[in-house]
Amino acid sequence: MLFEFFAPRLRAFVSKPGADRSVIEDVVQETFVNIWRKAHLYDPEKASASTWIYTVARNARIDFLRKAVRPAVDLTDPVLAVDPIQNPQQQLSQAEEGVRLQRALASLPDKQREVLKLAFFADLAHAEIAKELKLPLGTVKSRIRLALGRMRMEFGEDES
Amino acid sequence: MIRHHPSDELMLDYAAGSLGEASSLALATHLTLCPQCRAANQRLDAVGGNFFAHPVEGTPGQETLNSVMARISSEQAVPRAVAHPLHPALPQPLRLALGCDLDAVPWKRLGIDAYQCVISTRDKIATARLLRIPAGRPVPVHTHCGNELTLVLRGAFSDLTGNYTPGDFQEADDRLVHQPHAEPAEDCVCLAVTEAPLQFKSWAARIVQPFLGI
Structure with missing residues (x-):
């Protein structure tokens, strides 16, 4: 199950020497709540589940530990530039991307x-x-x- | 065609979440304009995700799960889609930080004929500002105490390191003494992120610097 797999990993991800346990717990909880809140934004064609969860956890960590915001690209932005050369047939599947990344x-x-x-x-x-x-x-x-x-x-x- | 891109180390800091807010604003704005770096950024996120695959010690924590479930079930539906203006001029991360689009920027005079608008962020180390340099005019020769990131949004500028057009990203450190010139065709609008106040080279510019607020 998602929670059993990711909860210990998230705790390890957030833990830093000297970090307050209750803050770590806050980030872990916030990450899971945000996964649920933002599930409609997850596109398995674009990223693996662990990559997506990593980005949600990273943002929660910035929010709680650094008390900062992280400006990010909005993929629905009318200003977003698209690659004119990109041939859709040449685009690698998410799985193939993952294999190559691991190899690298x-x-x-x-x-x-x-x-x-x-x-x-x-x-x-x-x-x-x-x-x-x-x-x-x-x-x-x-x-x-x-x-x-x-x-x-x-x-x-x-x-x- | 974008020819100048952020360095690998800046891209890594952004993907890892350790880059400050002002610099992250410059990155997010560049990524909106540059499909190539956007793809590279996705791949770096995947590197972060990849580390999650490694086994770690520890238990999931039943209490954590209970709290998460309690929060989720009490949650109200939240509005989802962001409404965008019909034909925005600036990338969304910048519009969001400014609270307006290019046509409504509250420009303040900076020196003789340049303009700036400081963007308010929670960043305590670096400052983000929009700069508008009139067509053909120079920015006074300066060095920086820290790093300076510049992203062209409109028009173009040149300095000894090259020519920068919309979407181009310049990273300068304290060793670079440069005098950027706006190209003559139109005013140059840039997003500039500086870690410390700029240091102007000429005594005249140094004397007026405290009054320019840059």
């Missing part, structure tokens, strides 16, 4: 994967990751660029 992530050197994990799961910006790992900022930036470049390559997009 699995092939990353540990040091690059560590940076991604700290970014997503320790709630650290890249400058904070550099401090945490006691590395020059440039080293962290280059690990991020190599990791994302590897992902672009997997999706046949590395034009640069």
Whole structure:
């Protein structure tokens, strides 16, 4: 069941050293309530369930822990630019995208994967990751660029 | 055609949720205008989702479930669709932050013939503002104490790093001393996010800086 699978993961996602237990509980609850509230916005063609739940949890974490708002794209915005070159037949299915992404992530050197994990799961910006790992900022930036470049390559997009 | 995009590290911070509100506003506005970066952003969200697949220790928590169920069953139906104006000029994240569209921006004079509108956010580190530089005019030479993000919305500007047209995104750090010029065809409107006050190079600009509010 959704709750049994995701509740412990969400708690791990929100937990930071020194974080208040009741705040963690608030974020976990808010995430599930928002999943229910926003279920009509979930499009399985566009994202896997865990990706969508990740975005809902991330937004709840920003709301409760950072007490901030996160401006985001509105896909119904009349100003939204659509890709004129995109051929619908070339578009990968969500499942195929997932397979490629996992392949790309699995092939990353540990040091690059560590940076991604700290970014997503320790709630650290890249400058904070550099401090945490006691590395020059440039080293962290280059690990991020190599990791994302590897992902672009997997999706046949590395034009640069 | 957008040629200048946000860096990988900025895209990562945005997807991971650690980017401040003012910079996130610049990202969300660029993503509205750039399908390529929007696809890259979706993929980064999927990286975040992918980490959820790893097993973790811990129990689901029956009390949590009870509280969630109680909240859901007491919830009222909420209005869903956002109403958009018919032909908006600015991307929605920016309209939302400004509380208006481009035709109603409360411009304030900035120096001799430039205009600005500071956008109120809860960000304590960085400030977002719209800048309007008249066609063909320069922005005074400046450096920054921190990073500066600039996103072109109307018109175009050039500096020593290149030419920037609508949708283009510039990231400058404190090493860049630049003098952007608006292109002569039309006024240039940009969203600018600065981490610290700009530092103007000329003594005259430095003297008037406190009065410009930039």
